[in-house]
Amino acid sequence: MYAVIMAGGSGTRFWPASRKNLPKQFLNIIGSSPMLVETCDRLSPLVSDEEMIIVLGKNHQELAKDLLKDRKVHILAEPVGRNTAPCIGVGALYAQHLGCTEAVAFLPADHFIRDKKAFLEGIRIAGEVAERGGIVTLGIVPTRPETGYGYIRRNARNGLSNKEPWFKVSEFVEKPDLDTAKRYLADGNYFWNAGIFVATPDTILNEIHSCLPKLYEGLQTLKGALGTDDFPKVLNEVYHSLESISFDYGVMEKTRGEVYVVPCECGWSDVGSWSSLYDLRSSEYDKAKNLVEGEALVIDCRNSFVSSRNGRVVAVLGLERCLVVDTDDSLLVADLDRAQDIRKIVDALKESGKEKLL
Amino acid sequence: MYAVIMAGGSGTRFWPASRKNLPKQFLNIIGSSPMLVETCDRLSPLVSDEEMIIVLGKNHQELAKDLLKDRKVHILAEPVGRNTAPCIGVGALYAQHLGCTEAVAFLPADHFIRDKKAFLEGIRIAGEVAERGGIVTLGIVPTRPETGYGYIRRNARNGLSNKEPWFKVSEFVEKPDLDTAKRYLADGNYFWNAGIFVATPDTILNEIHSCLPKLYEGLQTLKGALGTDDFPKVLNEVYHSLESISFDYGVMEKTRGEVYVVPCECGWSDVGSWSSLYDLRSSEYDKAKNLVEGEALVIDCRNSFVSSRNGRVVAVLGLERCLVVDTDDSLLVADLDRAQDIRKIVDALKESGKEKLL
Numbered sequence: 165m166y167a168v169i170m171a172g173g174s175g176t177r178f179w180p181a182s183r184k185n186l187p188k189q190f191l192n193i194i195g196s197s198p199m200l201v202e203t204c205d206r207l208s209p210l211v212s213d214e215e216m217i218i219v220l221g222k223n224h225q226e227l228a229k230d231l232l233k234d235r236k237v238h239i240l241a242e243p244v245g246r247n248t249a250p251c252i253g254v255g256a257l258y259a260q261h262l263g264c265t266e267a268v269a270f271l272p273a274d275h276f277i278r279d280k281k282a283f284l285e286g287i288r289i290a291g292e293v294a295e296r297g298g299i300v301t302l303g304i305v306p307t308r309p310e311t312g313y314g315y316i317r318r319n320a321r322n323g324l325s326n327k328e329p330w331f332k333v334s335e336f337v338e339k340p341d342l343d344t345a346k347r348y349l350a351d352g353n354y355f356w357n358a359g360i361f362v363a364t365p366d367t368i369l370n371e372i373h374s375c376l377p378k379l380y381e382g383l384q385t386l387k388g389a390l391g392t393d394d395f396p397k398v399l400n401e402v403y404h405s406l407e408s409i410s411f412d413y414g415v416m417e418k419t420r421g422e423v424y425v426v427p428c429e430c431g432w433s434d435v436g437s438w439s440s441l442y443d444l445r446s447s448e449y450d451k452a453k454n455l456v457e458g459e460a461l462v463i464d465c466r467n468s469f470v471s472s473r474n475g476r477v478v479a480v481l482g483l484e485r486c487l488v489v490d491t492d493d494s495l496l497v498a499d500l501d502r503a504q505d506i507r508k509i510v511d512a513l514k515e516s517g518k519e520k521l522l
Numbered sequence: 523m524y525a526v527i528m529a530g531g532s533g534t535r536f537w538p539a540s541r542k543n544l545p546k547q548f549l550n551i552i553g554s555s556p557m558l559v560e561t562c563d564r565l566s567p568l569v570s571d572e573e574m575i576i577v578l579g580k581n582h583q584e585l586a587k588d589l590l591k592d593r594k595v596h597i598l599a600e601p602v603g604r605n606t607a608p609c610i611g612v613g614a615l616y617a618q619h620l621g622c623t624e625a626v627a628f629l630p631a632d633h634f635i636r637d638k639k640a641f642l643e644g645i646r647i648a649g650e651v652a653e654r655g656g657i658v659t660l661g662i663v664p665t666r667p668e669t670g671y672g673y674i675r676r677n678a679r680n681g682l683s684n685k686e687p688w689f690k691v692s693e694f695v696e697k698p699d700l701d702t703a704k705r706y707l708a709d710g711n712y713f714w715n716a717g718i719f720v721a722t723p724d725t726i727l728n729e730i731h732s733c734l735p736k737l738y739e740g741l742q743t744l745k746g747a748l749g750t751d752d753f754p755k756v757l758n759e760v761y762h763s764l765e766s767i768s769f770d771y772g773v774m775e776k777t778r779g780e781v782y783v784v785p786c787e788c789g790w791s792d793v794g795s796w797s798s799l800y801d802l803r804s805s806e807y808d809k810a811k812n813l814v815e816g817e818a819l820v821i822d823c824r825n826s827f828v829s830s831r832n833g834r835v836v837a838v839l840g841l842e843r844c845l846v847v848d849t850d851d852s853l854l855v856a857d858l859d860r861a862q863d864i865r866k867i868v869d870a871l872k873e874s875g876k877e878k879l880l
Binding site: 477486497501 | 538819821822830834835836837838839840841844846848851852853854855856857859860863864866867870871874876879
C-alpha cells in the first residue's frame with residue numbers, strides 16, 4: 165500500500181509556536197516527535213518508506229528532508245500551495261509513476277491519532293475496498309456534537325453480508341450548527357470527515373478527469389515531464405496555472421462515482437487550535453486541570469494552558485481558561501476559548517508590517 | 523522647612539517590573555521620572571535640596587546618587603531595613619545635626635500625588651502647626667470606601683476660630699472592612715492615613731523617648747558618632763540591634779502627646795499594586811479601557827493592563843481585567859483583581875531558588 169502525506173499547510177492557528185517557516189506539521193506539539201514524523205511512524209506497519217510520498221511546500225523541503233533523513237521516503241515540493249485537489253492529483257500521478265496500481269492513502273500530516281492500531285485497521289480495510297474501485301473515506305465515529313468538522317452520512321451497507329465494515333456514502337455535509345451536530349451524533353449514521361481518502365491512482369485521476377478537467381489537463385502536462393530534468397520547471401509552470409480548490413469540494417461533493425466510508429474509532433483529532441490541543445493532552449493536566457510546559461509558576465489558576473518555550477520564567481496568577489504561549493520574540497496571552505481567533509492577531513501583525521513574526 | 527524622604531522600601535508588589543535592586547521608588551511607573559525624583563521635585567517649592575534627607579537601603583545608595591546627581595540632597599543609607607520608626611528617628615536626628623529646629627516633613631518616596639499645589643499647601647500648614655508642638659499628619663480626604671488604607675478620625679476643631687484647617691486627632695484606625703469603610707466615607711470625620719508626618723526633630727525624638735525607649739537609646743549612641751569617621755560603623759551596629767517597628771504602630775497609636783491632622787485633597791495614592799496603578803492612569807486608556815505600554819497588540823480585550831518592557835511583541839486576545847507584564851527575564855500574567863497576591867509568586871520564586879528573578 166502507498167501513502168501520500170499532505171504536509172503543505174502553512175497554518176497560523178498555533179501562532180506564536182507555529183510560523184510560516186515552521187507550521188504545525190513540523191512542530192512537536194503532542195507526542196514525542198514533530199507531527200509529520202509521527203504520521204510516517206504511524207503508517208510504517210502498513211506502508212514502507214519507498215511507498216510514502218510527502219507533498220509539501222517548497223520552503224519546507226529542507227526542513228522535512230532533515231526530519232526524515234533516516235527514511236527513504238519521496239518528497240515532492242509544491243512550488244505554491246493550491247489546496248488539496250492538486251496535491252492529491254500530483255500525489256496520485258507520482259505514485260503511478262513509481263509503479264503503484266494498488267490503493268493509496270491520502271492523508272494530512274498534522275493530525276493526531278490516539279489509537280494507532282484502530283487507525284491502521286481502518287486504512288487497511290479502506291485499501292481493500294478501494295482496490296475494487298471507488299474512493300473510500302475514513303469516517304471518524306463522532307464522540308461529541310462537534311461543530312468544527314464536516315460530516316459524512318452513510319447509506320445502506322455495502323457488501324454481501326451485514327458484517328462488512330464499510331458503507332456507501334449518502335452525502336458529505338458542511339460544518340453544522342450545534343443543534344444539527346447534536347442530531348448527527350444521536351442519529352448514528354454520521355461520521356466526522358477527517359479528510360483522509362483511500363483510492364488507486366487510476367480512480368483518483370479518473371475522478372479528477374470528470375470533476376476537475378483543468379486540473380486533469382495540468383496533470384497530463386506534468387505526466388509527460390515526470391522523470392525528466394524538465395520536471396521542476398514544468399511543475400512550477402503547471403502549479404502556478406492551477407486553481408486552488410479542495411478535494412472535498414472539487415471532487416467528493418461532485419463525483420458520480422462510488423464513494424464509501426469506513427467507520428473508525430481511533431481517537432482522531434485535527435488538532436485545529438490551541439484549545440483542541442489542550443483538550444487532547446488531558447493526561448498531562450495538574451490537579452486544577454492546568455497544562456503547563458516549561459518554566460512556569462501557575463498559582464490559583466484553573467483549566468489553563470501555559471507554555472514557556474524560551475526558558476524565561478512565566479508566572480500566571482488567578483486565571484481561568486487562559487492560554488499563555490511565550491516564545492523568543494513573541495508572547496500570546498488569550499482566552500483559551502478564543503483560540504480560533506488567533507487569525508486576528510496574525511492579520512494585525514501583517515497589517516502592521518511585522519511579517520517577520522509570522 | 524526640611525523633609526525626610528523615606529525611600530527604604532523593597533516592595534515586591536510591582537514584580538516583575540520592580541526587583542530587589544530596583545524597587546518601586548526607583549521606577550518610572552507613573553509620570554515622567556522615577557517616583558523618588560518626582561517626590562523631590564514636588565517638594566522643591568517648599569524645601570531646598572540642602573534640607574532634603576533621603577533615607578534608603580544601602581544597596582540602593584549608588585542608584586539614588588545617580589538619579590539625584592544634579593541635586594545637593596543628603597543621602598543616608600540604612601545598613602538594614604527596620605521599618606519606619608527607626609527611619610524617622612534617624613532622619614530627625616540627622617536634621618537636628620544639620621541645624622534644623624523647624625518642622626520636618628517625613629514622607630514616603632513612592633507615593634503619587636495628582637495635585638501638587640494642594641499637597642504643598644497641606645504640608646505648609648502642617649509645618650506651621652508642627653512648629654507650635656505636636657505631630658501633624660496629613661489626612662487625605664477619602665474619595666471611595668477604600669479598605670486598603672488605615673484611617674485617621676478627627677476630633678474637635680483645633681484653633682481659635684473654626685476656620686483653621688486642622689484638627690486634633692481622635693484615633694488612628696486599622697484598615698477597615700468594606701461596610702466600615704463605607705461608614706467612614708459617609709461620616710466625614712475620617713481621613714486616609716498616608717503615612718506622612720510633620721514635626722520638629724525635638725518633638726519626634728521626645729515622642730520616641732516616651733514610646734520607644736530602646737530606639738531612643740540607639741539614637742543617642744548614634745548622636746555621639748554623627749559627624750565623625752566612626753558614624754558608618756556605629757550606624758551599622760546600632761541598626762542591627764534595633765527592633766523593626768512602624769512609626770504608626772510604635773508612636774502614633776501610643777503617644778499621649780498632641781496629634782493633629784491637616785485634611786488634604788490632593789489626589790493622593792500609595793500606588794500599592796498594579797491594579798491601583800491601572801486605576802490612576804485612566805487618562806491613558808484606550809476606548810475599551812485598556813492601558814497599553816510598549817509593543818502590544820490588544821484585540822477584543824477590556825479593562826486590561828498590558829506592559830511590554832523589553833521590545834518583544836505581546837499579543838493579547840479576548841481577555842478582561844487581565845494584567846500582562848513582560849520583562850527581559852520574566853513574564854507575569856494575572857487577574858488584575860488579584861494583583862495584591864503577587865507576593866505569592868515572589869514567595870514561590872524564593873522557594874524554588876530563583877532569587878535572581880527577584
